[in-house]
Amino acid sequence: MSFGSNASNARSETPPSWSRWTQAGVSIALVAHFSLLALNYASNNSLRRSEFADQALIAVQPYLITLGWYTELAPISWVTGESFDHAMTIEYKSNRSDTRWTTWVDSKRSDGRWRRLVALAGALAEHDDSDGLGLIAHALVTRAAKEGIAIDQIRFSMELPEVSDQPESIYEAAVVKLDATDITLIPRIEETRSVPVIPEARAIPAAKGTGS
């Protein structure tokens, strides 16, 4: 690889240079830095990593996360074709007796931040993380109330054109007021389910957003 390496200094009689020790130290730092980045990016993208890679990444988290190199939570690929990349909508009812849902957020017509949020909601639904989904819904409903949008029922739907013409609901909850400022959400549970699903590793005590 050259890409400009012959742009070196040849003019001055004493070109500025670093000592051999400095160069050696910086070289080691550069090799370590880019090796960790490569490991990080490779593990992040494949989402299937060896145990060695997993342990290595955990060991260097202080460096990678603190300085912002850790991209596990922010995929570097601009499209992955994952199932949660589908278009999604967030709808609500101001009164649960209403028959029609009002479309609030349509990922196809929203800015990048809302698209990231609904993609995140889709990913949580994909992994049965109803607690996380409930927290997002709770934050949205609470904030919406402050913005003057009264929400009595909220629903996240995903478009699956290969399966159906109609969007598929991935989360639906009713809003219950606890007091003047606080609310809780009661998720709608599938008819075949007898108890709410709470992943063991993710269970948090008294998650106010789940209502379960």
Place this chain on the structure above:
Amino acid sequence: MFQSFLNSLLLVPAAWDRFWFSAISTRAVSTWRVAVAIVALLHFLSFLTWVPQWLAGDGWFDLETGRYLIGEGLPDTGSQYRWSPLFALTQPAAGYAVCIVGLLASVSLVLGIGSRITPAMCWLCLLTIHHRAPWLSTPGEILLAAGLFYLILDPGRTAWSIKPGFDDGSQRVSAQVALRCGQIHLLMWLLFSLLSMLQHPVWWNGSAVALMSEQVDGWLGAIPRTSYFGQALTLIILGLQIATLFLLTRQSTLSLGLLCLACFAFIVAIFAGDGMYAMTLLAMGVAFLPGTWADARTDT
């Protein structure tokens, strides 16, 4: 033959030193800095429209949701290293403050004021937002943070001294290191992005572009998954990335490589609807600008 192989190995340390540690004119890194700083400026302007409302304690992405989603309290998530002050400062004013400081630092960075302090301030403000809500970060922000970090090593000269014909004669090894880091980082980014894409069947069966068109209301509308146009475009996107990677690693083909990168960025903007990411790609690509290198050589 074995001897020649050994001899070539012995040349590696010298080539390494030449690649990383030969001093170059600071004009090269200054041009790159201005490009990165302008994109940072645009990012902070856009942050003003959402960070205060989203990341306040009672924002659209409130504190409890933020803490839960970084895995707080769970082992091996590294949540303790997410140091954003926005976890403690929950008023919208804190969000505004971070954006405005970042904005002012970006302007200073464009102008070349403040030496290493300004890229450091930009980087800190960007990471403050990123660590508070990494799930909401876009690829462009991650790439921009890398560019800003490398500029801390050497931000070059003041902006008004990059015009052709002006040369203050300063040459630094740190300018070379900063620019090389930016170049290597962008190449790694493109490589792993490409590898990631190739792992998914949609890039092999040609339906990726159609899938993207279904996610965003682009000016081409929804492209049918079976259309030849979509399938051809999918191949072109992959080809552009491969070509960019190949052409940017050769001095004689840098211009072509940058052209491919620009085409790729254009497609990112059109089909993924992520104009900021497209601009960040272009700004990082300025590190390869042949004119910059030519100027650096002229300086010598």
